[in-house]
Amino acid sequence: MSKILDKYNDIEEIKEMSIDQLNLFCQEIREFIVMKIFKTGGHLASNLGIVELTISLYNIFDFRKDKLIWDVGHQTYVHKILTGRASDFDTLRQYQGLSGFPKREESNFDIFETGHSSTSLSAALGIARARNLNGEVYDVIAVIGDGALTGGMAFEALNDIGGGTAKVIIILNDNQMSISENVGGISSYLYKIRLAPKYIKIKGGIKTTLKKFTLGKTLAKALKKLKSGIKEIMIPNMLFEDMGIKYMGPINGHDIKEMSKVFKMARDSEESVLIHVITTKGKGVEFAEKNPEKFHAIGPFDCKTGEMNSITATTYSEAFGEEAISLAKADKRLVAITAAMKYGTGLNKFSLEFKDRFFDVGIAEQHAVTMAAGMASNGLKPIFAVYSTFIQRAYDQILHDVCLQKLPVIFAIDRAGLVGEDGKTHQGIFDVSFLSHIPNLIIINPKNILELKNMLRWSFFQNEPIAIRYPKGSDDASIELPPIITIKKGKWQILSNEGNIVIFATGKMVQRAIQVRNKLLDIGINISIVNACFIKPIDEELINYFVNKEYDIITLEDNILHGGFGAMVLEYINSLDKNTKILTLGFNDSFIEQGNVDILYKLYELDVDGIIHNIIKFSHKVSLEGEKISKSDLL
Numbered sequence: 001m002s003k004i005l006d007k008y009n010d011i012e013e014i015k016e017m018s019i020d021q022l023n024l025f026c027q028e029i030r031e032f033i034v035m036k037i038f039k040t041g042g043h044l045a046s047n048l049g050i051v052e053l054t055i056s057l058y059n060i061f062d063f064r065k066d067k068l069i070w071d072v073g074h075q076t077y078v079h080k081i082l083t084g085r086a087s088d089f090d091t092l093r094q095y096q097g098l099s100g101f102p103k104r105e106e107s108n109f110d111i112f113e114t115g116h117s118s119t120s121l122s123a124a125l126g127i128a129r130a131r132n133l134n135g136e137v138y139d140v141i142a143v144i145g146d147g148a149l150t151g152g153m154a155f156e157a158l159n160d161i162g163g164g165t166a167k168v169i170i171i172l173n174d175n176q177m178s179i180s181e182n183v184g185g186i187s188s189y190l191y192k193i194r195l196a197p198k199y200i201k202i203k204g205g206i207k208t209t210l211k212k213f214t215l216g217k218t219l220a221k222a223l224k225k226l227k228s229g230i231k232e233i234m235i236p237n238m239l240f241e242d243m244g245i246k247y248m249g250p251i252n253g254h255d256i257k258e259m260s261k262v263f264k265m266a267r268d269s270e271e272s273v274l275i276h277v278i279t280t281k282g283k284g285v286e287f288a289e290k291n292p293e294k295f296h297a298i299g300p301f302d303c304k305t306g307e308m309n310s311i312t313a314t315t316y317s318e319a320f321g322e323e324a325i326s327l328a329k330a331d332k333r334l335v336a337i338t339a340a341m342k343y344g345t346g347l348n349k350f351s352l353e354f355k356d357r358f359f360d361v362g363i364a365e366q367h368a369v370t371m372a373a374g375m376a377s378n379g380l381k382p383i384f385a386v387y388s389t390f391i392q393r394a395y396d397q398i399l400h401d402v403c404l405q406k407l408p409v410i411f412a413i414d415r416a417g418l419v420g421e422d423g424k425t426h427q428g429i430f431d432v433s434f435l436s437h438i439p440n441l442i443i444i445n446p447k448n449i450l451e452l453k454n455m456l457r458w459s460f461f462q463n464e465p466i467a468i469r470y471p472k473g474s475d476d477a478s479i480e481l482p483p484i485i486t487i488k489k490g491k492w493q494i495l496s497n498e499g500n501i502v503i504f505a506t507g508k509m510v511q512r513a514i515q516v517r518n519k520l521l522d523i524g525i526n527i528s529i530v531n532a533c534f535i536k537p538i539d540e541e542l543i544n545y546f547v548n549k550e551y552d553i554i555t556l557e558d559n560i561l562h563g564g565f566g567a568m569v570l571e572y573i574n575s576l577d578k579n580t581k582i583l584t585l586g587f588n589d590s591f592i593e594q595g596n597v598d599i600l601y602k603l604y605e606l607d608v609d610g611i612i613h614n615i616i617k618f619s620h621k622v623s624l625e626g627e628k629i630s631k632s633d634l635l
Helices: 012-016 019-040 045-049 051-060 077-091 120-133 152-163 185-194 198-210 214-224 227-234 256-268 286-290 316-330 348-353 365-377 388-403 431-435 449-460 509-522 540-548 565-575 597-603 608-618
Strands: 067-070 140-145 169-174 246-252 273-278 334-338 358-360 381-387 410-414 442-444 466-469 493-496 501-505 528-531 534-536 552-560 582-587
Touching: 012 051, 019 045, 019 051, 019 077, 019 256, 045 051, 051 077, 051 140, 051 169, 051 256, 067 120, 120 140, 120 152, 246 256, 256 273, 316 334, 316 348, 316 381, 316 410, 316 449, 334 365, 348 358, 365 381, 365 388, 381 388, 388 410, 388 431, 410 449, 431 466, 431 552, 442 449, 449 466, 493 509, 501 509, 509 528, 509 552, 509 608, 528 540, 534 565, 540 552, 540 565, 552 565, 552 608, 565 582, 582 608, 597 608
Parallel strands: 067 140, 140 169, 169 273, 246 273, 334 358, 334 381, 381 410, 410 466, 442 466, 501 528, 501 552, 552 582
Antiparallel strands: 442 534, 493 528
């Protein structure tokens, strides 16, 4: 018998299916997701957990006109399958392939692009208010996870929704997880609600019984006034209803019949509603259910066992975590902070060894930064480990609460530069630009893992704010680089000094510069390489040296050029009033799409051959017409 998914063509078919057919459809979709993601990698556990919820939404609402907004957006695989993109899943997260997040240019069903958490409610309210002003009629539904609810922006939106007249339907997908297990007061609050389903049964039973009698209808209206009192007994502190948002739940997020009934009630209501849905992250696949954090975002894996391709090389994140532990053993002032990312940032071992000095604040980067500032102001030495794409969310707190007061907070900025398959919302190519103009902030970019460890140790003993940015993954084992003997603030390292062209490279791009040098050396061209390990302050003395020697200067970074490292060097050289040729290499003023990082570096001419090509075009000191070099040599 052929599968439902094989015959499926249009969202209207969902409304025609029986409950049994819908449940079978869910099973087929889970199998489909596993069979695709084990090849491409992607967000597995979150999508397995939301299958019935997504199906139920499509069973009740009409998304040809109704608007569905997904918080974070990595749990939209089922939504994409239902809206005609199943055939594209072999290209998931690949260059020019299907995005792992909502993408407006990809489908009319992707209403709003979301890659960061806690944004869906604000976007939904904005769409609902526009609907009202335009005189249109449709429902606006926002799906937000309990982890995303820890973000302050979500509560700003809840406050506005509860006090306004624009109806929004909120689906609270409660799976007790962000990427890591949820923490904090909101998690505890939702836990209490999950333990009190008898309130819903009591309320429903009273209503059903009273409506059978004429007197009962009058009593039902009177009892409505007592509702808040009943809730205070059964469910303490009814936060959502106190804010002015009708609460429904908790309901089983894997029971299509129950969800469809409640969603229909919400659709027919005239006021904003929050529906509390309980789901299991990784549902239906044993290894994902047992370890949802491990299977949150993964590379290719064995679809039968869940075993992933083993990675033996130490990653930057792991090295950071190891050095943080070493420092913490020696100094009790060190504390570590993360925003729901203890595994991703390499702090999981630290959290076990120093439980009282590890703080997971949930998805709340702004709070994390200002809390770190408070700790630093009272004698501690906090390290906040965070992905580059997420520290964007705490810009004001870095500027106002840390740097203005010159407090010794260390920002360990993981995933700086390209991250690849997660695409535009996650590429870490903006941090240099938005951090470099903040007074009192030192920015360091180590060239390899060993230098990361040494610079973290150096940073710990400074008494000012420091940002250390480092990439995803490991080093190229084939490239050996000498360590810096003594780290000095604002001082760079000369790795080679030959020829009359110099590359000032920062971070992991130093390894790329060495590859460029070696390839040019093979064809008789000598260039100098400098490890610009301090992005701020720059090494003005060393720049002066190369300027006075009349070198052509090239800067190389994995950040956007506008406001980046190269722009700082260019600005300084221009102030010298010298006739120095300078070329800045980095990413242009654009958002970088998804894809394998090697493909993306090549696309933006930041691979070895692309850099050499740009050097040849730029410098009059290298000629394609010379006897030692030809175009074929460069390819």
